[in-house]
Amino acid sequence: MAERCAVVGVGQTLLRSKRDDVSIPGLVREAAKAALADAGVGWDDIDAVVIGKAPDMFEGTMMPELSLAPALGAVGKPMFRVHTAGSVGGSTALVAAHLVAAGIHERVLTVAYEKQSDSDAMWALSVPQPFSAPLLAGAGGYFAPHIRAYMRRSGAPEHIGRIVAVKDRLNALKNPYAHLHLPDIDLKMVEESVMLWDPLRYLEACPSSDGAAAMVLASEGALGSPAFPPAWVHGMAMRSEPTMFAGRDQVSPRAGRECVADVFGQAGVTRPREQIDVAEVYVPFSWYEPMWLENLGFAEPGEGWKLTESGATAMDGDIPWNCSGGVLSSNPIGASGMLRFLEAAMQVRGQAGEHQIDGARLALGHAYGGGSQFFAMWVVGAAKP
């Protein structure tokens, strides 16, 4: 019963630590208008708007879809707001895609954003509540122990994280939208950066960014005349598991494994490393690349770090990951997941510019959130499914 759905327009803002030149409506419009222009459509051509962002406390705006509706041309239309923690940018795109796939709408605008500089992301992520445990570790302290567990489990040497940190920042130099542009980045610079949460160094962690992403999704009958060929949705899936439970595998969560099995199943992918040309995967800390390589089935358990070490995930490798620079180079939290989905679409549309993988035909977009318990993924392709 599902209809075909394609990305026909993409737009993103310049991603920066502080976008103090714009308001929140200005920020979301910058992305949305770029997506409309890319799709060759106007506000009137949009049937519905689906918006996502992380906690409202980042900007001190409750249910901001209400005040942003007119800024996104949504008056008289359905306006929908998704919030699934860090995976929200991905799950927002999925809700929009389902509206097309279910045959409800012909053309949907989806937008995700975060304007973290209106407050302080570290505060907003962990607002202290009464009786809560003393703040022992800070934000990265939640993830660092899981990274250590991965190192123990896989026997990965400690320089692997540094390889990812350098690779993604070099890729970011080819992406004009990326927040971090570090032309002098190298293994030594990462190694000499401050140790934050041992084993995690400063340059192995993501920045805090302002930014927005937007896409126009269309049904087969409403593709219009976009500037680039459509990126067809070949599969989409989301999965959640409890945040904390006895015996939970936090290094390679089952929800991630089942989500990717679902999305690859829909897309007919049985050998991801061979069939997927390029992947945009949510890697906020360097070590999450080898961890997700295993979780997503690109490598056998315990072998992900070897793939990273071999250079397979670099732009000239056989399975490039995060050619855009990824979350390690830009992290507007609510938009980060959508940027992964969007960059995957850009690759198969051939519009990624300097960070384009020539001839990319099938791409994975991945987002996860919270304590690695929420996952959203899609596979997009140049060919009609």
Add this chain to the structure above:
Amino acid sequence: MSDGDVLVANHVLDYPYARSVGPVLGAFFTALSEGRIVGVEGSDGAVIVPPTEYDPLTGEDVGELRDVGPGGVVTAWSWQVAPGRKHHLDHPFAWALVRLDGATTAMLHVVDAGDPGAMATGMRVTARFRPPAERRGHVLDLEAFVPEPDGGGR
């Protein structure tokens, strides 16, 4: 455990958000700090107040800024019998939609009318600004609207 054993504590959510406002709202707040009110031309020529970067009905880009007010007409109102602790006036006042002279749309603000008997839909009001030294580029630089003398209040 009985319910009486359940712990309870006060919790405060407090943050001094600092919002970049962009060009259009920036012009509005700058004007307020100068004791003026500006709107913006919408996609069909309507003058929108407060100004937004987009037409509030169509989403299209807006045109030039336009001076409006300081007088205007109340198009709807309600009476705050007892001010809340967040309100900037310490005595009863009216909430009102005020369509400023030269504007097409009405803006929400308060009318410091003293008594609900002084309020009526269609009455004329005018802006009362804070003294220049107290202005800070904020919507409350316009402290309140007040009834114009013989402005049609009951």
Add this chain to the structure above:
Amino acid sequence: MSGAEAGTQPVTVLETPIHLDYVFTPGIAQSIFLRGLARGVFLGQRCPTCGKVYIPSRGSCPVDGVATDEVVELPDTGIVTTYCVVNVPFAGQAVEIPYTCAQVLLDGANISFMGLIQEVPADQVRMGMRVEAVWVPPDELGPSLASVKYFRPTGEPDALYESYEEYL
């Protein structure tokens, strides 16, 4: 057309402080755990379906979605499953850096929680290390994990990796 008068600074940033007051309750199950801490004991709760012991329990077994009604007193001892060394200063930090934060799995519990490790140099903390809780003095005990001053090594042999691997 209006323009800024001479001398007026264009407004680029708007400050809008937000202050909201709440009356907070952690709920019935967490109150049991917190009241235990105020007495210097760890109180976990067992899921009637899967039998796993949660500490703290938020009221339900996250796997089975049923209330964890049975209260289980747990000992002060357990193991470090994994850890990190904190080298970064941040607001609200209570301890001088560098220090070790560990996931501590109490004996008899099926879930770990984060605790501070002291009385051992940061570079000597190990996965599987046996630790015990050091409580604050009785007159400082309260309904908070702050009642646990820190965990310290017991000196017992480390737990085998296989014994706690499923809790990573």
Add this chain to the structure above:
Amino acid sequence: MSAPARRPVAVVSFAQARNVRREASRNEVELLMPVVSEVFAAIGASKDDMGFICSGSTDYLVGGPFSFVTALDAVGVWPPRAESHVEMDGAFALYEAWVLMQEGAIDAALVYSFGRSSPGDVTEILALQLDPYVTAPLWPSPVALAALQAQALIDAGEATEEELAEVAARNRSAARANPNAQVVSDASPEELLADEYVVAPLRRHALPPITDGAAAIVLAAGEKAREWRERPAWITGIDHRIETHALGCRDLTRSPSTALAAERAGLFEGPPVDLAEVHAPFAHQELIVRRALELGDAVTVNPSGGALAANPVMSAGLIRIGEAAARIWAAESERAVAHATSGPCLQQNLVCVLDASDGAVVGGGA
């Protein structure tokens, strides 16, 4: 217009917490757990039957981020499930589930919502829904804005204070039959008019109560629905629309978004409804929504007592759908409409048409 045929999906189970002024002991997980348990038990289903889970809530009610994350522990999403969350009323979570079910792969879904309005000052909190630059810094409460709307209605000659009192009296009297209602009263409209103004022209009785609550619904498709419920409440159409945020650009006496959503949901096609559950937190809003839905005098409106009898923020809309569906199960209604609203002065509205027959399923879309 004729919309494409939809897959028949029905509301087959509904549960809600008893609505109270203050749930002082239980946290969100503890509030929700028995509701989820009840919504499954009522039809002999379990979480393992659910192909999708979707919830609605807002962090600002508890004053901390990610409140929906811990709430999920009330369900027990293990093994992992397809699951999502909207920072909207649960009625919109139901919409998302309905959309996914249209694609045919999912036969049953759990929808839930929760919220305690008592921990903070909900009138201050809801001011944060307003544009953060020029409106929220004035801290207008939802009551102040609703009062503007009520005055506009009165000025237009379309309502009187007496009529608002009649609406309040009827809803709270009807609530006598609702075991989960919070505010019930047999006071006459004349007695209610002795109430003080809170923000004139709204008197105390025209305001919703402050409510802590939670609700859950199970949706099922086709044969699965008939297996669980002898007389399922089929969703024959569902749609939602939003208006501009700027109050000064709206005609506050009308609800065009409700009317448009109703049209797209097929409300005005086929036989008229005999029952409506409308989400009108303020008495005068019932008059506006009735007009937008074109409800005649023969229609029973809010037999549950509506939001004037209990208004658990983030759940009150979902509860309207559950209450309407329950009337269809009980053969007290053949065709019903449920309505949910969000935002100041009815800015955003959802309309869901429920039918005892799964005939022409229409609606939604552009």
